[in-house]
Amino acid sequence: MTDLTKFVGGCESCPIQHRAVCARCDADELDRLESIKYYRSFEAGQTIIWSGDRMEFVGSIVSGIASLTQTMEDGRTQMVGLLLPSDFVGRPGRDAATYDVVATTDVVMCCFRRKPFETMMVETPHIAQRLLEMTLDELDAAREWMLVLGRKTAREKIASLLSILGRRDAALNLAGQDQEMVFDLPLTREAMADYLGLTLETVSRQISALKKDGVIVLEGKRHVTVPDFQRLLDEAGDDCDGGMMA
Amino acid sequence: MTDLTKFVGGCESCPIQHRAVCARCDADELDRLESIKYYRSFEAGQTIIWSGDRMEFVGSIVSGIASLTQTMEDGRTQMVGLLLPSDFVGRPGRDAATYDVVATTDVVMCCFRRKPFETMMVETPHIAQRLLEMTLDELDAAREWMLVLGRKTAREKIASLLSILGRRDAALNLAGQDQEMVFDLPLTREAMADYLGLTLETVSRQISALKKDGVIVLEGKRHVTVPDFQRLLDEAGDDCDGGMMA
DNA sequence: ACCTAGAATTGATCTGGGTCAAGGATACTG
DNA sequence: CAGTATCCTTGACCCAGATCAATTCTAGGT
Secondary structure (H helix, E strand, O other): OOOOOOOOOOHHHOOOOOOOOOOOOOHHHHHHHHHOEEEEEEOOOOEEEOOOOEOOEEEEEEEOOEEEEEEOOOOOEEEEEEEOOOOEEOOOOOOEOOOEEEEOOOEEEEEEEHHHHHHHHHHOHHHHHHHHHHHHHHHHHHHHHHHHHHHOOHHHHHHHHHHHHHHHHHHHHOOOOOOOEEEEOOOOHHHHHHHHOOOHHHHHHHHHHHHHOOOOEEEOOOEEEEOOHHHHHHHHOOOOOOOOOO | OOOOOOOOOOHHHOOOOOOOOOOOOOHHHHHHHHHOEEEEEEOOOOEEEOOOOEOOEEEEEEEOOEEEEEEOOOOOEEEEEEEOOOOEEOOOOOOEOOOEEEEOOOEEEEEEEHHHHHHHHHHOHHHHHHHHHHHHHHHHHHHHHHHHHHHOOHHHHHHHHHHHHHHHHHHHHOOOOOOOEEEEOOOOHHHHHHHHOOOHHHHHHHHHHHHHOOOOEEEOOOEEEEOOHHHHHHHHOOOOOOOOOO
C-alpha cells in the first residue's frame, strides 16, 4: 500500500495541481473541494471501478497509470483510454460506470464524493471550464486512436504507441527534443495488445522487428531507448506530429 | 442550394433548439447568440472545413449529415465522427481544424463567429455546461467505436453500424420498439468502409451476407428493413444496448 | 541456489479480410 | 435513348495478423 501521508498536507504541494480538474480553482474553491476529497491508493492489477457499478466518487489520478477497458461477453477486450497523472476519472451526471477502470501500475487517486462534486460543478464555473478543456483533449486523443485502430498496420500501431509513451515521458522529464529518448514501458505486452487491437504475440513480434531494424533498443523487456525519434514517427505513419495523449 | 429563409425566423422555430449547444440558453442569451450567428448550407460531398485551415466559425448541424475524417499521406482515411442534426462542429479555443468536415448529405449549419462565441462561452455558463455534456457524450460514442474498430469482425462491424443508424432513425421517428425497423442508409459503401476500418468490397460482401441470412432486407441499395432488431444486436456482438451515437 | 509463476519470445500453420479485376445497376446528360 | 459516370456487387487470389503450441526469460519466494 502506497503511503498516503505525503499528500494529506493539502493541494499546495500536489504534483498535479496545475493540470488536474482543479487547476483553475482559487483558494476558496480549493477549500471547498478539500472538504469532499480523500485519497485512495490501488495496487497494480486492481480494478478501481467495475463497469456497471454505481460510482461513489470521481477524481484525478495523482500518480501511476490506469486504463479504461471495455470487454465483450466472449472475452475480447479493448482498452479505450489510458489514464495518466492529472487525468480525470468518472463522469459527472452519470450514476453507473460504463467502463472498467484498472490500475496498470500502483495508483494514487484524489477522490471527490460524487454528489457534492456535481453540486459544486454547477456553482463554480472554474471546474466545469477546466473539465471541458480536458474532455475535449481526451476526445481528440480518442479520435487519433480511432485512426490507429482502423487503418494502421501492426508495426505502425506499435510505433504509434511507443511515440506517445515516449513523448509523454519526455514532457514529464523536460528532456531536450533531439537527444536520445529513454523510458520504461508501463504496460505489459498484453495491455499493449488490448490497446492496439492486436494479439500479444503480434505485439511481441513487432517489437522484436523494430529492435532488429534499429528503430528502438531494448534493455530487458521494459526499458526502451529511441535513438532517432523522427525515425520512430516515420514508422508510425504520422505525417507530422502523431497526436497527443491528454 | 437549400432554401435558408425558413430558418431566419429565429431560434424559437429551430428544429434542434432542445438538443443543440444553445439548449440551456434563456431569451437574453439567445438574443446575444443571434447577433453572431448566420446560416450556411452545403451540398452533399462538399468539404465544410479542411483539416489545418483556420476556423472562422463553430456551429451546429441543423439538418443533414456530415462526417469528421482523418487522412494519412498515402490516402488511407478513417472517419472519426458522424455529425447528426444538433451536433456541434468545431473546437472553441483552437485556431486550426484538426479534421476534415465533409457534408455526407446536403447540410444546413447554424454558425457562430468563433471569437465572439468564445467570449460568450466564458461569460455564459449555460453554453459551456451544455457543451461539456455534449462532449462527454461524444467521448462515450468515440470509445464505443474504438471497441468496434479494434475487436469486432467485419460482420459485427456492419451490424453495429446498422444498429446505430436504425436506432437513431427510430428515435427521430418515435417508432415503437418491437415493430419492424425501416430506414435509408445515409452513407455510401465507401463511407461505411471509412467509418468501419474496412474496404468497400468487404462492406458490400458483408451486407450481402446479412441479407442472405435474413438479418436485413434490402430494397434497392439504400433502403433497409430490419425484421428483428434483437437479432441485429446479437450479430453486432453487443451484450445489451450497443451504445449510443451522440 | 532452487522452485514457481507470470511475462515474453518464437515457430508453424491457418484464415479473415485486403487487393486486383471484371462486370452490373442506376441515374443524369446531351 | 445512347453515352458516361457513379455506385455497387461478385469472383479469384493473397497476405498480414490470428491461432495454436512450445520454449525461454525474469522476478520473487523459500
